[in-house]
Amino acid sequence: MTILSALPSTAPVSVHRHSEFLHPGSVYRLGQITHRLLQEAETLDANSPISDLARWRAAALVVIQSLCQPEDPAWQILRPDAPWTMPSTADCDAREDMFAEGWAITCGVLEGLLHTLPLPEQDRPEPAEPPVPVEREQAIDWARLPFPQPSAGIYLMLLGSPQVHGARGRVETKRLSRLTEYAIWLHLNPGTDRHAMDAALWPEQVTRADSRNTAMSRLRAWLGVDHFPKWTPESGYVLAPSVTSDWSQFRALAALGESDGSPTGTRCLRAALQLVEGPPFAEAIRPDRYGWAAPYLREMTEAIMSAARELAHRYLQDGDLPGSRWAVKRGYRALPGGLQQFKSAAEGITNAHTEPDGLRQLADQMTYTPVPDPPAHKQTLLG
Template sequence: MPDEYADIERQELETTHQSEADTPTDETKKTTVPPVARTSEAPDGQAEHNNGGPTIADLFNPPAAPVPAPATAAPEAGSVLTKHEAGPSEEVPEAENPGPAPLPGPASVPVPAPTRAADDAEDTAVTAPTVLLLGRVLIEGAAGRIDSNRQSAAVELVSYLALNPGADHHAIDDALWPGRLVNKQMRNAVISRTRSWLGKDADGQAYFPRVQDTGDSRYRLAQAVTWDWKTFQNFARTGLAHHDEDGDLALRRALALVRGRPFAAIDPQRYAWAEPAVQEMVSAITDVAYELSTRRREAADYAGALWAAHQGLLAAEENELLHRQVFLAHHAAGDVDALREAAARLARINEGLGGGVDMEAETAQLLRTLLPRSVANR
């Protein structure tokens, strides 16, 4: 008898809380055992804690849009209650979950369109190769492929043309194969592989044009190809000419391009042609670093002064002019411990140079002024 009363009460509750009695009756006929009591208890419990049960049904059942959503959500309710009859009775509470579910769908539709457009814009800006010389020599943005055992010659050729645009085949032979007789086939093979490696722009124009397309039968890279040394020169020229905030910013941008000593980690049997360029780059970097470090120290920006000096030391760690800038910045900031460590670092660098070298007289005098004699004489 208790089971029969429970069945009668369940049927009454289902008829009062649900207007769609056809589908529920089909599903309840399949299982008229205790699991049905569980499905009726869930809505009753919600009605006790929240009067929104019928109200939610009124809100979500009339519109046509939520109808397919519960159909997909019904298995979720079944998995929670381990019975399929939970579908119709749980449509009302589960309607709360399908609410946010459609949002990611429509939101994700318009997002890819602008994202792809942005990616396309970025691709056109990024695909042009960039020649990095202020540190380890790298070619970024090459769209093609090249065998690893042939890449070093291509990198050197691109680096050479970046600094020597308009070179003829004789100059290329002397630079890449000094003292050797180079036949046309060998040179053309390297040039062809390099051209394929650099790739083409969006208009199909090669980043390394064919010599017959240059107008003067000389070899040069396309104007879209950039290199950090040229960018450094532009920023340095602007910064040194303006002693104001904009000038300091330009100098900082120039130094930010420095990753190490120019042409670092190159094959000692290659790049003999680059030695004059390396000396020019190191000199320019130290000049800019000294200038910006001085400006920032005078402005009481000691962190900025130290950063500028250290960027210069990346290119020339033995440069004592920049080490003195570091000493002065630490002293102005009142950081004696950092000053002592900086002096010890210079001593270690000097000891490793050619079996050991003495500190420059001006540097030693500065340390005698800033530090105790015992430290200055190390």
């Protein structure tokens, strides 16, 4: 049986730690977590429960993100967007190949990072400086945080054009956009009764039970019954916990970041904003599609802007103008036409002495203006 530490692909990978952005106490804490993750890796193999493998890799990716900047070669090695699954039907060789690709490479990067982290004796403050209290550092146990990751199963993208990643079932191309809408609605409305579903997904139409059942069956065949269990009177229509989204991940990271004023919290805010690819539900809302999404669109956009403002102000307080500019631009990315707004406004900020005030003003004036709902019309077809 092959375990993580025995695979050739786990040879330490050369990476570059950006310690200047981390408090010494944070480096020491992350070193402890990295060491613990590598110890846990000794117990994992291709036959380990998928939940254990996914949780380990999710924790490892968050640690790596805390230590490596986006341009670090480690991210090209990791390819975090690649889907890693462990189907029970795969033969032994195929499972071990997937295991090496999805988890052993991550283990190798962690080993490379561990070699760049100082030993505990080197990392502690000088005797004249008292250690940072845990209450101030607000150290987070990354290995226990429930951050959803694409490797856990089905991953939905809402912060940009709606997409579904990880679905393995066969489906006609013409049905993809509609099935994507079904999946996203169920993710945002777990366990809702069929009447609410009918009103949202098939407005202005009397929906027959057999038509709804056909639509849900198509979705189940695409996602897989493990990710979309069959309907029961107790559960209703509900997706499995293995179906996660960038929005769920954003909320977890932003909540931690906004409640934690330490460097760890700041990194959480940046990680949350890195998930934003564009306006939520970008170019998806039409008279016959996603009409139900308006309240979620407002909530998501306002949450993104709140996180962007907070991060921009933190960077300004630390004198990090490039970081603040990045945060503001990321916030404008969530607004329709926002990047063009940002580009036009930022072109006028050329004086280094006035740049902090200009960035602060840009951050504070980010506002969400709801677009009028398009006129609705009756739908005639399902799925």
